[in-house]
Amino acid sequence: MKPAxxxxxxxxxxxxxxxxxxxxxxxxxxxxxxxxxxxxxLASRAGLDPGLIYYYFGTMDDLFIALFRRGAERSLxxxxxxxxxxxxxxxxxxxxxxxxxxxxxxxxxxxxNHRKAIRAEIAAYSKKFRRMQLEMVTRVFESHRIDDExxxxxxxxxxxxxxxxxxxxxxxxxxxxxxAKTIAFIERRIxxxxxxxxxxxxxxxxxxxxxxxxxxxx
Amino acid sequence: MKPAxxxxxxxxxxxxxxxxxxxxxxxxxxxxxxxxxxxxxLASRAGLDPGLIYYYFGTMDDLFIALFRRGAERSLxxxxxxxxxxxxxxxxxxxxxxxxxxxxxxxxxxxxNHRKAIRAEIAAYSKKFRRMQLEMVTRVFESHRIDDExxxxxxxxxxxxxxxxxxxxxxxxxxxxxxAKTIAFIERRIxxxxxxxxxxxxxxxxxxxxxxxxxxxx
DNA sequence: GTCTATAATCAGATAGAC
DNA sequence: GTCTATCTGATTATAGAC
Numbered sequence: 459m460k461p462a463x464x465x466x467x468x469x470x471x472x473x474x475x476x477x478x479x480x481x482x483x484x485x486x487x488x489x490x491x492x493x494x495x496x497x498x499x500l501a502s503r504a505g506l507d508p509g510l511i512y513y514y515f516g517t518m519d520d521l522f523i524a525l526f527r528r529g530a531e532r533s534l535x536x537x538x539x540x541x542x543x544x545x546x547x548x549x550x551x552x553x554x555x556x557x558x559x560x561x562x563x564x565x566x567x568x569x570x571n572h573r574k575a576i577r578a579e580i581a582a583y584s585k586k587f588r589r590m591q592l593e594m595v596t597r598v599f600e601s602h603r604i605d606d607e608x609x610x611x612x613x614x615x616x617x618x619x620x621x622x623x624x625x626x627x628x629x630x631x632x633x634x635x636x637x638a639k640t641i642a643f644i645e646r647r648i649x650x651x652x653x654x655x656x657x658x659x660x661x662x663x664x665x666x667x668x669x670x671x672x673x674x675x676x
Numbered sequence: 677m678k679p680a681x682x683x684x685x686x687x688x689x690x691x692x693x694x695x696x697x698x699x700x701x702x703x704x705x706x707x708x709x710x711x712x713x714x715x716x717x718l719a720s721r722a723g724l725d726p727g728l729i730y731y732y733f734g735t736m737d738d739l740f741i742a743l744f745r746r747g748a749e750r751s752l753x754x755x756x757x758x759x760x761x762x763x764x765x766x767x768x769x770x771x772x773x774x775x776x777x778x779x780x781x782x783x784x785x786x787x788x789n790h791r792k793a794i795r796a797e798i799a800a801y802s803k804k805f806r807r808m809q810l811e812m813v814t815r816v817f818e819s820h821r822i823d824d825e826x827x828x829x830x831x832x833x834x835x836x837x838x839x840x841x842x843x844x845x846x847x848x849x850x851x852x853x854x855x856a857k858t859i860a861f862i863e864r865r866i867x868x869x870x871x872x873x874x875x876x877x878x879x880x881x882x883x884x885x886x887x888x889x890x891x892x893x894x
Numbered sequence: 895g896t897c898t899a900t901a902a903t904c905a906g907a908t909a910g911a912c
Numbered sequence: 913g914t915c916t917a918t919c920t921g922a923t924t925a926t927a928g929a930c
Contacts, residue, residue: 475895491789493711496923507897512925567845568786571709581849588853612854613861616839624838627785631799635806636830643831693913715906725915730907732913898929905922912915 469514476514478504483525492565526566530583541594545652554622591615687732694732696722701743710783744784748801759812763870772840809833
């Protein structure tokens with residue numbers, strides 16, 4: 459029994475078409491910004507009919523929310539893994555330094571300006587992320603007997619995440635004034651606490667793993 | 677002698693209508709995001725005819741560029757003043773902490789993703805800003821004999837500006853985890869170098885209200 | 895589930911009256 | 913300079929065939 463118009467009620471949560479639409483939306487958003495993600499352009503990129511978007515998601519807003527959630531859940535998992543590794547600071551720094559995550563969340567922040575449903579979604583997830591991070595930094599700094607007065611965990615956390623984000627944004631604009639020195643300083647400090655970065659501490663292993671994963675098409 | 681279709685050639689650089697359009701565009705962008713700035717909505721907000729946009733700016737893109745330039749030039753002046761005051765660090769911190777500037781430039785960054793003309797404009801101005809800032813921090817730290825190894829000027833500069841921006845963004849989402857402690861730490865450090873913030877060092881008189889709010893720690 | 899066709903709306907932009 | 917009217921095309925969303 460297949461409903462003629464499931465819209466936002468009982469459309470299947472997982473299907474090839476649904477996934478293809480989300481994937482295409484993500485790519486489109488990264489390539490040309492959220493404003494470029496219209497139902498028609500999205501469908502044509504996915505090689506599907508625009509009508510399917512409304513079949514699977516109900517509205518474009520709901521598609522954006524589904525896309526955000528998917529990404530947030532993935533990041534949450536990766537973060538949990540990175541923060542529980544033996545080099546949590548490297549993990550945090552490398553995660554915050556991820557180019558596509560930064561760009562995507564930037565687009566969502568801009569989107570949230572006039573789509574209130576997105577706004578609430580972002581706020582909720584951001585708090586989750588932040589709490590996990592703060593807990594980790596606090597724990598690590600305590601274990602290293604780092605003076606709370608000279609390096610408050612909350613400050614260090616905001617420092618790492620916001621500088622990382624800012625560096626990424628500026629890179630896309632071709633701006634790199636002071637970048638090298640800033641990165642060198644931060645990484646020197648992390649090295650002082652956790653030693654040299656080992657491959658295990660980084661997520662996705664950047665390019666190599668991803669390239670390999672894209673090799674297999676199912 | 678009035679041209680029937682000046683479009684991007686000889687439309688007057690200053691007029692009440694032109695200014696009203698830019699003002700309305702700025703407000704609209706802050707209220708609902710750049711995507712909400714369509715010729716029709718903009719004109720109706722300004723109480724003018726949509727046709728005037730094309731008369732004064734040629735295209736919507738040109739309007740965005742004009743708007744960005746106007747804001748950037750204003751900020752450049754304010755920054756020059758703030759950085760040449762007797763409390764340049766307070767000036768930098770307070771400027772970077774400006775809510776509307778942050779929101780606006782965030783919108784422009786998102787806009788730049790699919791309007792390449794904006795992109796070049798942002799990059800050029802950002803470098804100007806950054807150079808002025810770096811020069812100031814370097815000078816101030818040298819005069820205070822601050823060790824370049826423990827507090828590299830480039831790092832401190834990126835720290836101040838990007839944390840500031842991040843705090844503002846999060847505030848609009850109702851997120852404040854770690855904010856009070858971070859602000860307290862940074863302002864304590866600035867106070868250590870430049871003493872208590874005096875009204876003169878801040879622009880637009882935002883100080884008093886903020887200072888009161890920052891009084892409490894988290 | 896996936897498509898065609900279409901409704902209703904809104905976008906950027908121009909022509910021309912005044 | 914500012915307006916009305918309009919062209920063209922894109923957008924969200926729905927109805928219904930298969």
